[in-house]
Amino acid sequence: MEVIKGVILLLVVLGGFSLFSMKMPKGMKAMGALAGAATASFLVEAFQMYVGGDLFGIPFLGEVGKAAGSLGGTAAAILVPIALGVNPTYAVLVGVSVSGFGILPGFLAGYILSFIIPQLEKRIPQGLDLIVVICFIAPLARLIAAVSNPVVNSTLLNIGRILESASHTSPIIMGIILGGVITVVATAPLSSMALTAMMGLTGVPMAIGALSVMGSSFMNGVFFHRMGFGDRKTTIAVAIEPLTQADIISANPIPVYITNFIGGAIAGVIVALFGLVNNATGTATPIAGLMVMYGFNDAMTVTKVAVMCAASGIFAGFLGSIIFKNYKIKTVDEIRGKN
Structure with a gap:
């Protein structure tokens, strides 16, 4: 029963991502940026922490990998807005604001704000827009990540736990x-x-x-x-x-x-x-x-x-x-x- 439950949930999630890529505005570009964030964070972690640090016993490389692996959410929140045409400075602002959150909450914050920030830039005088972004977009980015984080934990991470448990039986x-x-x-x-x-x-x-x-x-x-x-x-x-x-x-x-x-x-x-x-x-x-x-x-x-x-x-x-x-x-x- 656990196997069936885990598989069904996994297929639902994959279907959701596919629909997002095909139907949401700039969905394909956003998903490409998500893949890039995974590469920039988790691939560095894999090579440096587990290979350089653990396998070859070089502590410094282990620290490099650990640092990179902890910033998946930040990487996603930066790369997604950049891919969708947001000013790089504002993209980094969004990214550092979600520090500590996982890659999917960071992705959601970056994606949603990629449509809000350009509208603010159009409607607010140049110079004042930076203050507005700092005062409102930074906390909004962290709020989006904080609200979405429990949903991620109760779905994707739960699927992972189910599949890990089922792998033994x-x-x-x-x-x-x-x-x-x-x-x-x-x-x-x-x-x-x-x-x-x-x-x-x-x-x-x-x-x-x-x-x-x-x-x-x-x-x-x-x-x-x-x-x-x-x-x-x-x-x-x-x-x-x-x-x-x-x-x-x-x-x-x-x-x-x-x-x-x-x-x-x-x-x-x-x-x-x-x-x-x-x-x-x-x-x-x-x-x-x-x-x-x-x-x-x-x-x-x-x-x-x-x-x-x-x-x-x-x-x-x-x-x-x-x-x-x-x-x-x-x-x-x-x-x-x-x-």
Whole structure:
């Protein structure tokens, strides 16, 4: 029952993010900035704190990672307004005002105020607008973050706790669901790093997310090459970071998402069966996710599982290209208007 509950809640949240991206004003740009905030904070934390600090034993690098990881909300509240065209000074003002809050409350504050600040600038004389922003926008930013924070804690973090608990009772099912879903999310506008960070995933679920996304690099490289979506640059780019090819993926959602779910599910089952753990939340990313795993597990086991996940990704890429061999795809030339 807990498994079903967690999965349903997760799918509802993902559906909400998808609707936000497609229907809300400048939703796609905002989600792109959210992914950037996750990279700027959680990816730095993963490399410096868990790899440099814990794995290599360099305290200074651990401090760097800890500092970066604690500022996910601030990063989101700064990058979202900038992406939506707000004066950078005001964007930073919003960001520092939500210091201490998580990435999603910061994102919401940044997004909402991105529409209010430009209106104030239009209606208030130049010079006076700065005073108004300081007096009213700064506290409003923190108020939005404070009001939304309990909602985040009662939904996304609760989903994470449910999935972590269910991973012990139904590891294979969790491997299929989490591996498949997180790998698909890695190719969608919502970053897999951002999602796993917002849910606070740790333990086996986070290990599934990290290594399934790592395996998807091999899968998407093979799949894009065999399907002929673009040239070699396109194939290399999607293998390194799928979001760089978001327009191609969005134009071919069925073959890309189904193939990614298959590959991610296989990798998720492999990780779940070996019982690997990852206590660095938000590390659902190929390189950092793999490296962090060595800090929490036996090195030989991690290497063996990583090779198996890479092999399963290559297999899924070949399988997807066979399944969708006759599927009419949209290529880079069609999408980007090249002749």
